[in-house]
Amino acid sequence: MKWFPLFLLVFLLSCNVTPEPMRYGTDLCYTCKMTIMEKGYASQIVSKKGRVYKFDDLGCMIQMMKSGALDRSELAHILTIKYGTDQDLMEVGQAVYATGDKIKSPMNFNIATFAKKEEIPSVLQDSSLRIYSWNEIYDLVGNN
Amino acid sequence: MGLMLWCTAHFLHAGSIRVGPEQGITSISGATQKALCGDTIWIESGLYKEGNIVLDKSLTLMGMGNPVLDGEKKYEILTVGADDVSIVGLTFINSGYSAMNDFASIKIVGSRYFKIESCTIRNSYFGIHVSNCSYGKIWNCSVEGTPDQEQNTGNAIHFWKCDHMEVFNNLSSGHRDGIYLEFVTDSRIQKNTSTKNIRYGLHFMFSHQNSYQHNRFLKNGAGVAVMYSHQVDMIQNEFQDNWGPSSFGILLKDITDSRIIHNKFIRNSAGVFMEGSNRCVIDSNLFQENGWALRVQASCTDNQIAYNNFMGNTFDVACNGTLVLSKFNSNYWDRYKGYDLNKDQFGDIPYNPVSLYSVLVEQNSAFLILLRSALTVILDEVEKAIPVLTPIDLQDLSPVLTPYPL
Numbered sequence: 001m002k003w004f005p006l007f008l009l010v011f012l013l014s015c016n017v018t019p020e021p022m023r024y025g026t027d028l029c030y031t032c033k034m035t036i037m038e039k040g041y042a043s044q045i046v047s048k049k050g051r052v053y054k055f056d057d058l059g060c061m062i063q064m065m066k067s068g069a070l071d072r073s074e075l076a077h078i079l080t081i082k083y084g085t086d087q088d089l090m091e092v093g094q095a096v097y098a099t100g101d102k103i104k105s106p107m108n109f110n111i112a113t114f115a116k117k118e119e120i121p122s123v124l125q126d127s128s129l130r131i132y133s134w135n136e137i138y139d140l141v142g143n144n
Numbered sequence: 145m146g147l148m149l150w151c152t153a154h155f156l157h158a159g160s161i162r163v164g165p166e167q168g169i170t171s172i173s174g175a176t177q178k179a180l181c182g183d184t185i186w187i188e189s190g191l192y193k194e195g196n197i198v199l200d201k202s203l204t205l206m207g208m209g210n211p212v213l214d215g216e217k218k219y220e221i222l223t224v225g226a227d228d229v230s231i232v233g234l235t236f237i238n239s240g241y242s243a244m245n246d247f248a249s250i251k252i253v254g255s256r257y258f259k260i261e262s263c264t265i266r267n268s269y270f271g272i273h274v275s276n277c278s279y280g281k282i283w284n285c286s287v288e289g290t291p292d293q294e295q296n297t298g299n300a301i302h303f304w305k306c307d308h309m310e311v312f313n314n315l316s317s318g319h320r321d322g323i324y325l326e327f328v329t330d331s332r333i334q335k336n337t338s339t340k341n342i343r344y345g346l347h348f349m350f351s352h353q354n355s356y357q358h359n360r361f362l363k364n365g366a367g368v369a370v371m372y373s374h375q376v377d378m379i380q381n382e383f384q385d386n387w388g389p390s391s392f393g394i395l396l397k398d399i400t401d402s403r404i405i406h407n408k409f410i411r412n413s414a415g416v417f418m419e420g421s422n423r424c425v426i427d428s429n430l431f432q433e434n435g436w437a438l439r440v441q442a443s444c445t446d447n448q449i450a451y452n453n454f455m456g457n458t459f460d461v462a463c464n465g466t467l468v469l470s471k472f473n474s475n476y477w478d479r480y481k482g483y484d485l486n487k488d489q490f491g492d493i494p495y496n497p498v499s500l501y502s503v504l505v506e507q508n509s510a511f512l513i514l515l516r517s518a519l520t521v522i523l524d525e526v527e528k529a530i531p532v533l534t535p536i537d538l539q540d541l542s543p544v545l546t547p548y549p550l
Contacts (some may be wrong), residue, residue: 025342025365028390033397033419035343035366035390037320084243102244108326108350123244 017076019044019089020052031060032107039086041105041112045070046077058097059109062141083112090115097137100129111137164188172205172213173197187211187234199224207233213249215239215268220247230259239268246298248273249287252280260285270298271319274306281310289318297342299324303331311336321347322364329353337362344369345386348376356381361393367412369395376402384410392417393434399424406550409434415457418444427451430550436462436502445469453547454478454497458515461497461538462506468538472497475540476547484545494539500527503534 022044027036036042036056043061045053047070055061058080064070065078079089083098095113102124103112114120117131132140163175163185173194175185181202189209196219199205203226212235215221219240222231229252236249248270252258259281265271271287274280287300300316302324303309309331315338316322322338325331325348333356338345345361346368348354355377361368367386370376376399383393393412394404398420408430409415415434416426419441426449431437437457438449442465453476454460460477474490482491501520504511514520527534 026390032371033390033395033417034369034371037343 017046017048017050019046019077019079020054021087022054022081024086027054029054029056029060029107031055031064032057034106038106040081040083043080043092044077044089045075045079047074048076049074050076057105057107057109058111058113058137059105059107059141062109062138065138066141080113083114084121092134095134097132097134098124098129099132100124100126102126102128109141111141158182158184160184160186162186162188165190176201176203179203182228195219197222199229200226202226202228204230205232205234206230207235210235212237215247215249217241220245220249220251222250224250224252224255224258227256228258229255230261231263232259232261233263235264235266236268237266239270241269241296246270246273246302248298248302251275252277255280259283265300268298268319269296270302271300271316273298273302273304274309275304277303277306277309279308280306281312282314283310283312284314286315287317287319288315299347300338300341303328307331310334315339317341321345322361324348325351325354327351331355332357334358336360339363341365346370348373352376355379360384361386366390367392367394369397370399370402371395371397372399374400374402378402378404378407380406382408382410383412383415384408386412388413392439395419396421396424403427404429408432408550409437414439417441418447420444422446424448425450428548428550429453430455431460432456435459439463440468440470441465442467447471448473450474451548452476453550455547459499459502459505462502463498463535463538464506466533466535468535470538472538472540474542474544476544477540478547480543480545482543482545489544489546490542491545494541495543496528496531496534496536496539498534498538499524500534 022042030053034056041057043055043058078092080092082088098112103110161175163169169175184204187207191212193214213221215238217238221236221239239249240247249265249268251273254276256278261283263285265287289297297320299321300319305327307329311333313335317340319341320343322341322345328351331354335358337360339362341364343365345364349371351373353375357379360382363385392414393409394416396418400422402424404426406428410432412434414436415431417439420443422445424447429452431454433456436459437454438461440463447470449472455478477495480495482493500523
């Protein structure tokens, strides 16, 4: 019986719904099947059952959400990585999104994530820069 | 127009300038500033550390012996922004790395009729980076990176928004992707070898009407990925030793009206992985010793898979649904146990290449633990007699009994 706490621990660990770190060069994008290489554009969904779906491009995640393959009420976390970082995941609703000529993502959706507007580096700021909220960017990405 | 005429006139009696440690001109940038359109700059052996060299005139840079251009891990070495530029016989080492810019050893922007021939590139971020160009040639170049840089490496030969490119007899290794094409049309990729790249040997997206012939893709991280393109010809290529949990010979993702003919798929985790691909012809290929020869997802329709040899694969065909809208005929399957009583060279009973066990594995990969166990053999035999889970439509109605000489 002295092993019981260990069993309990294993049991608890097996159904946690925390995000997984991105393993660049190993993980596959769930939608486009490409190996995730580029830092700063990836995103992740964690379902309430603890299943993790990773994406190489925010657009791939939005496409998958729009495809109806997952029930929105089954999702625990919808996360996106902050531009210029490799593991800094944040909830999609709390972020702002930028598109522009200088932003080039793996699947050509070309969307970068920032915690707030002020964090957008000056090199990206030109006349082509557009800033969106999560709902706006979600509507913007086409179904195909 | 005046400048063009002047340039054209000058071509007729083009001058030449020599650069070298013992010459009057010791720097390449010095020579390019002096040179006129159409001139040839002969570069003698030596180490040239000149930061970023910008070429904005139609010139030929010709290496004599072994001139080495060093980017000192800080600079993009050569930036070309003119038409009719040739770069022959130079060695480029240590280009800079930047998270914001795609630094390359040779970057070509908006050029027509350029040629890069017999150049050697080592330890670059991007090797050769070509964007918005037409009618370019890259011949006999060798681009090798240091794989320990992991994700901080760019592509060996990278094209973006180009047309009429000719990529012939190059070697690329140790980069993110060996050859990368995005929005490239009407181009030919021939006789290249792409090996030990971290992600893909060849990777193209949104690139239509291209042909890939006689290339070899060996031991790349995840094989070759061809995505979102139509009218692609992949002929007589070799896909070998792409092993890994998410590896394949070719990933076909949303590819339509394309031909995959006379290729060799040997020892890959999956020979061909198809998703969302329609009206493709997979003809006269050799699938040998792969984990899965073909993985066809239910989203594929109207593909013709004929006259191929399937030999020594763990699974011949796997699919994730029971409805399969692709046609299989006249393939050679080494597992086929039929007979040919009427001697027409075709087996008299159809072959069903999807085993029940492969269906179970597709649904739950943990079943792989039962590989080669008696249980799976029994399951497969029962399923053959009374098919329930395997797609009955997926049949080769005319399997051949002897392999094709491929």
